[in-house]
Amino acid sequence: MEELLNKISDCVEFGKINKAAPYPPNMKGQDGADELTVQALEQGISAKDVLSNGLIIGMEKVGVKFRENKVFVPQVLMSAKAMNTAMEHLKPLFAEGNTDKKGVFIIGTVAGDLHDIGKNLVSMIVEGNGYEVIDLGTDVPAKKFIDTINEFPDAIIGLSSLLTTTMESMANIVKEIKTVYPNQKVTIGGAPITQDFCEKIGADNFSADPQGVVEFMNKLKISA
Amino acid sequence: MKNNMKGTYSYKLDFADIKLEKAEISAFMGLGEIPDEPFGSMIDIAIELLSTNKNIEGGFVIKPVSEVSIKEGTITIENETFTTGKMISSFLKNSEYAALFTCTAGFEVEKYSNQYKNEGDFVQSYVIDATGSLLVEGAMELIYEKLQQMATLNYLNLTNRYSPGYCEWKVVDQQKLFSFLPSKFCNVSLSESSLMSPVKSVSGIVGIGKNVKYLGYICDSCKSLGCVYRAKKMYVKH
Known part of the structure; x- marks a missing residue:
């Protein structure tokens, strides 16, 4: 059982989607996340174990490697693709309302900004680490965040901005969220964002990379 | 000596002019x-899709x-003062003229990138986006060369090109x-939030003068230690 779960973890870590996929070259011809997940379920390994002890472990490793510049955006996207392929087999097995998610993460690029590559990477890595992600897209105003928090009161909020000009928009959104929901946790990120800025606008966390967001959320979960 | 450094110039470019190589994109x-x-x-697909792009264009005014103040970190052109920060203003020192430029790789880049994204293929979408980034940088290099030819004819030199967002320039x-x-x-x-459309566009200033210098790579001397390009050790052409 452990060996199979390790193989599934490797497939996510190295972006091996299925047997037919040529990537990565050193795993060519081998089963990928697709086939191995089916095998694991056939052998009686629970969907929860495949997720927690296989897929999430692999995605966590990818997040760390990305932070350390050992892999780049295309490889992370390939890992996310491998993870999503495996998840297609697991989703029907999770009873509705009991998907065993670690929590809910609401993410969006702030109003005025249309950049989404960083936001998408964070979404994929947070999702790959066992959280439900509600992606509000780009150019998201405060009201949309607040309306969504209304639906998911325990959610952690992620705000992304690439432009220095939309940092002000980020500050306003944090302020508006905190006015309505003072205890809602908000994490921020993006190229021009710093720890100083985070403290200045009253956000709860700044992460320079997706794995930092996961670590922040995991810490909140432990202390809850 | 009287020179002809004035006016507005724009150029349409073909994908083939830019000579974008697969190895460079990778x-x-x-x-x-x-x-x-x-x-x-995936890179082959991106190149094929963008190779028929007829909307690559750029130009300058x-x-x-009027004045470059290193102390204030500003450059004033006509009555407009740009707060470029001390570093960029020092690079623009001795500029007699400025070329204010923009250049775009066209709407095709985001059209195809979004198309793949909407189909769930984030990898191909990203590859097209990255190819578009290099395309607009390559196109701007050609526009810079046109400006350089003009400056040379007038016995003048050019600085690097600098854009809002570089170093301390907001x-x-x-x-x-x-x-x-x-x-x-x-x-x-x-x-309103200063986002250019099409997204794969660049804009900025080039200083022109007898005593200005082209400095090449400048990231090592920039104070923006947290800059994404510096952190990833990606070379930024200027």
Whole structure:
């Protein structure tokens, strides 16, 4: 059982989607996340174990490697693709309302900004680490965040901005969220964002990379 | 000596003019010069899709420089003062003229990138986006060469090109920059939050003068230690 779960973890870590996929070259011809997940379920390994002890472990490793510049955006996207392929087999097995998610993460690029590559990477890595992600897209105003928090009161909020000009928009959104929901946790990120800025606008966390967001959320979960 | 450094110039470019190589795109994405499959095929798709793009264009407006203040970190062109920060203003020192430029790779890049994204293929979408980034940088290099030819004919030199967002120069100054360009110049427009459309567009200033210098790579001397390009050790052409 452990060996199979390790193989599934490797497939996510190295972006091996299925047997037919040529990537990565050193795993060519081998089963990928697709086939191995089916095998694991056939052998009686629970969907929860495949997720927690296989897929999430692999995605966590990818997040760390990305932070350390050992892999780049295309490889992370390939890992996310491998993870999503495996998840297609697991989703029907999770009873509705009991998907065993670690929590809910609401993410969006702030109003005025249309950049989404960083936001998408964070979404994929947070999702790959066992959280439900509600992606509000780009150019998201405060009201949309607040309306969504209304639906998911325990959610952690992620705000992304690439432009220095939309940092002000980020500050306003944090302020508006905190006015309505003072205890809602908000994490921020993006190229021009710093720890100083985070403290200045009253956000709860700044992460320079997706794995930092996961670590922040995991810490909140432990202390809850 | 009287010279001809004035006016507004725009150029349409073909994809083939830019001579974008597969190895360059692969290296830009962090995959080395020879990409593994399927990345190689994905780059081929991006090149094929964008090779028929007829909307690659760029141009510049040349204006006399009123003042460069290193102490204030500013450059004043006509009555408009740009707060570029001390570092960029020091690089623009001795500029007699400034070329205010914009250049775009066209709407095709985001059209195809979004198309793949909407189909759930984030990898191909990203490869097209990255190819578009290099395309606009390559196109701007050609526009810079046109400006250089003009400067050389007038016995003048050029600085690097500098854009709002570089070093300490705030992106908000993009609004002032675009006020010098004709409306929808080269089909590039600016949102209230200073986001250019098409997204794969660049804009900025080049200093022109007898005693200005081209400095090449400047990231090592920049104070923006947290800059994404510096952190990823990606070379930024200027």
